[in-house]
Amino acid sequence: MAENFEKHSDISAADLARLNQEAQAEATPSTAKIIWNEFKADKPAMAALFIIVGFIAFVMIGALFINTPKMMETNIMDYFDKPFTTDFWLGADSGGRSVAKQLIVGSRNSIGIAIGLTVISSTVGICWGLISGYFGGYIDWGMQRVYDFTMMLPMLMMIIVLVTIIPHYNAVSLTLIFSLFYWEGTSRLIRSRTLAETQKDYVAASKTSGTSNWKIIFQGIMPNISSLIIIDTTLSFAENIGVETGLSYLGFGLPTQTPSLGTMIANANDPTNITLYWWTWLPAALEIIVLCLSISYIGQVLRRAADASQRQGAAD
Amino acid sequence: MSLIEIKDLKVHYPIRSGFWNRITDSVKAVDGITFNIEAGETYGLVGESGSGKSTTGKSVVGLEKVTSGSILYNGKDITKRDNRRKLDYNRDVQMIFQDSLSSLNPRKRIEDIIAEPLRNFEHLSKDDEKLRVLQLLNIVGLDADALYKYPHQFSGGQRQRIGVARAVATNPKLIIADEPVSALDLSVQAQVLNFMKKIQREFGISYLFISHDLGVVRHMCNNIAIMNRGRLVEIGTREDIYNHPLHIYTKRLLAAIPETNVNQRVAHRASRLAVEKIYEEQQDKYYDENGMAYPLVQVSPTHSVALPETIAKQLASQEGEVQA
Ligand SMILES: Nc1ncnc2c1ncn2[C@@H]1O[C@H](COP(=O)(O)OP(=O)(O)OP(=O)(O)O)[C@@H](O)[C@H]1O
Ligand SMILES: [Mg+2]
Numbered sequence: 356m357a358e359n360f361e362k363h364s365d366i367s368a369a370d371l372a373r374l375n376q377e378a379q380a381e382a383t384p385s386t387a388k389i390i391w392n393e394f395k396a397d398k399p400a401m402a403a404l405f406i407i408v409g410f411i412a413f414v415m416i417g418a419l420f421i422n423t424p425k426m427m428e429t430n431i432m433d434y435f436d437k438p439f440t441t442d443f444w445l446g447a448d449s450g451g452r453s454v455a456k457q458l459i460v461g462s463r464n465s466i467g468i469a470i471g472l473t474v475i476s477s478t479v480g481i482c483w484g485l486i487s488g489y490f491g492g493y494i495d496w497g498m499q500r501v502y503d504f505t506m507m508l509p510m511l512m513m514i515i516v517l518v519t520i521i522p523h524y525n526a527v528s529l530t531l532i533f534s535l536f537y538w539e540g541t542s543r544l545i546r547s548r549t550l551a552e553t554q555k556d557y558v559a560a561s562k563t564s565g566t567s568n569w570k571i572i573f574q575g576i577m578p579n580i581s582s583l584i585i586i587d588t589t590l591s592f593a594e595n596i597g598v599e600t601g602l603s604y605l606g607f608g609l610p611t612q613t614p615s616l617g618t619m620i621a622n623a624n625d626p627t628n629i630t631l632y633w634w635t636w637l638p639a640a641l642e643i644i645v646l647c648l649s650i651s652y653i654g655q656v657l658r659r660a661a662d663a664s665q666r667q668g669a670a671d
Numbered sequence: 672m673s674l675i676e677i678k679d680l681k682v683h684y685p686i687r688s689g690f691w692n693r694i695t696d697s698v699k700a701v702d703g704i705t706f707n708i709e710a711g712e713t714y715g716l717v718g719e720s721g722s723g724k725s726t727t728g729k730s731v732v733g734l735e736k737v738t739s740g741s742i743l744y745n746g747k748d749i750t751k752r753d754n755r756r757k758l759d760y761n762r763d764v765q766m767i768f769q770d771s772l773s774s775l776n777p778r779k780r781i782e783d784i785i786a787e788p789l790r791n792f793e794h795l796s797k798d799d800e801k802l803r804v805l806q807l808l809n810i811v812g813l814d815a816d817a818l819y820k821y822p823h824q825f826s827g828g829q830r831q832r833i834g835v836a837r838a839v840a841t842n843p844k845l846i847i848a849d850e851p852v853s854a855l856d857l858s859v860q861a862q863v864l865n866f867m868k869k870i871q872r873e874f875g876i877s878y879l880f881i882s883h884d885l886g887v888v889r890h891m892c893n894n895i896a897i898m899n900r901g902r903l904v905e906i907g908t909r910e911d912i913y914n915h916p917l918h919i920y921t922k923r924l925l926a927a928i929p930e931t932n933v934n935q936r937v938a939h940r941a942s943r944l945a946v947e948k949i950y951e952e953q954q955d956k957y958y959d960e961n962g963m964a965y966p967l968v969q970v971s972p973t974h975s976v977a978l979p980e981t982i983a984k985q986l987a988s989q990e991g992e993v994q995a
Contacts, residue, residue: 560768578778
């Protein structure tokens with residue numbers, strides 16, 4: 356057999372090196388490249404991207420310089436101080452605590468939880484969907500019944516119950532509790548795409564080439580649904596910021612001594628705060644609006660990048 | 672001993688429904704077929720769309736879960752996953768797929784696509800592997816700069832050659848070619864078929880050549896099986912099938928081959944209509960009360976047809992075949 360192949364070899368090492376370079380130049384643009392081109396073609400989305408990245412970096416770093424327990428101490432002398440002063444850029448709340456500092460630490464907490472929740476729930480959802488869709492049959496059936504079961508649970512009530520019965524919960528345990536319930540949407544979406552993808556002959560070809568199932572799932576199929584994964588993850592991130600905020604607002608999120616966007620918006624529960632002391636809740640509300648709008652802008656760009664027919668970016 | 676012996680192979684797809692997902696019915700994609708493939712030959716499997724050809728082919732490479740029956744390779748039943756693994760079965764039996772575009776992973780470079788079976792079965796060094804991939808590209812007539820391209824950068828014909836290169840990579844003994852050229856235009860068809868023949872000569876490969884087109888099969892196959900609704904209706908040599916077809920279904924497929932000679936178009940059309948008429952009128956003679964084909968009976972050492980014994984004999988003598 357070797358001699359059979361020998362008849363056909365006439366390529367030198369130099370040729371190979373040249374080919375390598377040519378190929379690199381000609382190769383189809385990677386997903387990252389396509390997305391970047393799409394951002395360049397859409398100025399508002401580019402601005403949204405910078406706002407998001409800049410803001411997250413700012414609060415993550417800024418929060419390191421703030422001593423949270425000290426900040427949260429009540430200071431009766433500064434009771435509802437007005438904003439735009441040198442001590443209190445955004446004023447102070449009923450405890451005389453700086454709104455600006457709380458906003459930074461609160462954003463860090465809320466965004467941190469949203470990121471943690473997105474990472475955990477998307478990873479679980481993606482794996483669940485891929486495995487369920489790829490193997491099919493009884494595995495799929497079993498996994499879908501688990502999915503149906505968790506869908507049936509009244510999510511909000513379960514979270515409130517868990518938060519109440521767990522004695523010393525903090526940001527980490529809260530993230531884990533949320534994660535129990537937020538993988539489902541992703542898993543359904545990924546499963547339906549995986550079902551379609553698994554029918555394609557390249558999967559059959561990988562099987563007859565002796566590749567293991569796990570390798571086929573994660574190295575063969577997953578890259579082909581990467582655009583879907585990116586879009587879904589971005590949109591869940593926007594949604595997840597709302598999850599923690601909403602619960603904290605209702606009083607079932609983070610403990611009151613831990614500032615978060617939700618606890619700050621909860622200041623608006625008091626009618627006098629709404630009109631008279633607007634600086635206690637308005638900045639947090641505005642921030643959430645800007646964040647969610649920006650992320651949904653970014654989501655739209657990603658969606659366009661995934662669908663070749665809608666692209667606006669230069670195709671080079 | 673034959674290379675592959677297929678015995679009473681059945682593949683039924685369950686139709687499930689209800690909350691408990693119980694099997695309520697089944698699609699009989701392949702319903703009891705038996706034939707052998709000899710080493711070095713090209714065996715043709717022909718039938719119209721939906722007759723179960725791809726399902727048969729996929730069962731032979733081990734992609735399909737078989738309902739019953741056996742497929743023997745080296746005396747082992749390879750419908751069992753354990754036996755396939757022990758034999759490194761897919762090193763010896765590979766497949767070329769019907770749809771060349773969907774059979775190549777769009778996110779992988781040609782190099783990785785062709786090297787995939789090599790990486791799993793041969794464990795070559797990096798340089799040897801690259802060299803082998805280049806040799807394979809050369810065999811199927813593609814330039815070395817294909818190496819780093821992606822599947823969508825090629826034409827249909829070129830993609831099918833890449834599929835062929837991947838299938839021959841481990842130097843297999845049998846390749847299932849599932850309508851390898853049906854998606855290509857005529858000139859490219861001839862090209863691809865020709866180098867498939869060339870590879871067969873060089874490497875001594877057997878093909879199970881699946882097609883719906885008896886015109887293409889004529890140029891490729893020594894032995895042919897005709898498949899209809901999951902069953903075989905006629906088996907024979909090329910001579911048997913093309914010159915002495917017995918089953919009406921075979922005659923119909925033959926009549927469907929386009930006539931290229933302009934002068935005979937009218938005659939061809941008339942004979943096709945005649946066959947169609949017989950097919951309409953004599954359904955119950957050629958098929959049993961459920962509309963399924965009868966079991967095969969032998970009318971000569973090489974030729975079998977799915978008809979009741981008496982009718983088969985009668986038709987065979989009309990056709991002037993010598994009874995064995
Ligand atoms: N996974 C499946 N589940 C249910 N039914 C199936 C499945 N795969 C194939 N079938 C059915 O089995 C029958 C045979 O299909 P198969 O793909 O083998 O046909 P074919 O002869 O290759 O046709 P074509 O020439 O169109 O490729 C068809 O009726 C098809 O609907
Ligand atoms: Mg088919």
